[in-house]
Amino acid sequence: MSAEHKPHTRAKRATAAVHPRPIQLEDYRAGSRTDLRIPLSLDSLANPVTVPFVVVRGRHPGPVVGLTAAIHGDELNGIKIIHHVLDRADPDNMHGSLLCAPVANVPAFQAGQRRFPDDERDLNRVFPGKADGTPSQQYAKAFITTFLTSCDYLLDLHTASEGRINSFYVRADLHSEQTRTLALLMDPQIILHASGGDGTLRNAARLRGIPAITVEAGNPNVFHGRIVLEGEQGVFNILIHLGMIRGETTRTDGPAPVICKSSKWLRLRSGGFLQTKFKLCETLRRRQVIAEINDPFGYQVETYKAPYEGIVIGMSHRPVAVPGTRYCHLGVIGEPPPPKQAQKPNQPDQPDAPSPARP
Numbered sequence: 001m002s003a004e005h006k007p008h009t010r011a012k013r014a015t016a017a018v019h020p021r022p023i024q025l026e027d028y029r030a031g032s033r034t035d036l037r038i039p040l041s042l043d044s045l046a047n048p049v050t051v052p053f054v055v056v057r058g059r060h061p062g063p064v065v066g067l068t069a070a071i072h073g074d075e076l077n078g079i080k081i082i083h084h085v086l087d088r089a090d091p092d093n094m095h096g097s098l099l100c101a102p103v104a105n106v107p108a109f110q111a112g113q114r115r116f117p118d119d120e121r122d123l124n125r126v127f128p129g130k131a132d133g134t135p136s137q138q139y140a141k142a143f144i145t146t147f148l149t150s151c152d153y154l155l156d157l158h159t160a161s162e163g164r165i166n167s168f169y170v171r172a173d174l175h176s177e178q179t180r181t182l183a184l185l186m187d188p189q190i191i192l193h194a195s196g197g198d199g200t201l202r203n204a205a206r207l208r209g210i211p212a213i214t215v216e217a218g219n220p221n222v223f224h225g226r227i228v229l230e231g232e233q234g235v236f237n238i239l240i241h242l243g244m245i246r247g248e249t250t251r252t253d254g255p256a257p258v259i260c261k262s263s264k265w266l267r268l269r270s271g272g273f274l275q276t277k278f279k280l281c282e283t284l285r286r287r288q289v290i291a292e293i294n295d296p297f298g299y300q301v302e303t304y305k306a307p308y309e310g311i312v313i314g315m316s317h318r319p320v321a322v323p324g325t326r327y328c329h330l331g332v333i334g335e336p337p338p339p340k341q342a343q344k345p346n347q348p349d350q351p352d353a354p355s356p357a358r359p
């Protein structure tokens with residue numbers, strides 16, 4: 001009888017629960033790469049839900065940079081960015097370490113969906129999680145314990161959600177010089193000021209004093225070649241800036257990133273067939289007609305105007321729409337006000353007032 005076919009003893013069953021502990025960098029040889037599969041949870045057959053992690057421990061001491069992708073299970077570009085970074089990273093010549101979670105939300109990834117399947121929650125709204133919480137909260141807690149506690153910096157890689165497309169943009173707290181610098185080094189098209197973002201991994205990092213940015217790189221369910229390459233270069237710019245690898249930071253040929261102090265998703269009030277009249281990264285004038293809705297008979301039933309001047313950060317690409325559908329993520333260009341003013345409560349009764357960004 002093979003070892004696999006032996007009946008489990010009671011003692012073995014008793015050890016089946018998952019007890020996460022931090023990945024300790026010093027457990028790995030300096031100048032090496034190690035691929036890990038670490039159980040963070042159990043499925044309904046009590047099988048371990050193992051999550052892939054990669055430790056690249058540089059030969060020389062230095063900071064630990066964490067890279068996460070697919071916290072939303074259908075957001076793939078970040079996975080490819082991490083693969084490219086791992087291909088190029090040379091632990092023998094690195095000061096510090098990379099700690100990568102290329103598929104952070106394994107249950108959602110395997111289900112091919114954005115949300116955590118066991119409770120249909122958005123994992124990036126339940127961090128730092130709870131040891132005795134909902135399925136997604138327990139998973140989030142295990143992820144924080146295993147991964148985040150070992151990081152000095154965090155780059156969390158995302159894309160747009162299903163049905164929408166994004167520019168290449170970064171969410172960062174622009175009141176912090178450290179995160180502002182990280183955001184600029186990514187060299188995106190747009191940088192959106194976002195101080196907190198309850199329940200996000202970025203906020204969990206911020207509360208632990210770990211400088212963190214969210215990178216929104218393109219669209220879900222695809223590997224978008226150009227954005228992957230730009231994201232890879234952005235990560236390398238950060239590693240060079242932190243002194244982890246040698247080299248010169250580089251910029252794309254495109255214009256410098258546009259800074260936005262706030263943003264808002266514009267929503268439709270009617271249903272029907274949506275036709276948008278703008279492109280990603282286009283600057284819209286206030287009162288410019290930006291969308292129209294046609295009914296099933298083909299008649300135009302409503303037009304929409306830009307409520308304020310701004311730049312298009314993201315947009316819907318689905319023509320079929322119902323009232324409430326988000327159709328344009330419009331950023332307000334400019335530096336955020338100083339922290340005291342920025343912490344004033346929002347005024348939700350003013351429909352035209354864009355609010356501070358949420359991830």
Ligand SMILES: [Zn+2]
Pocket residue numbers: 071072075158159
């Ligand atoms: Zn996401």
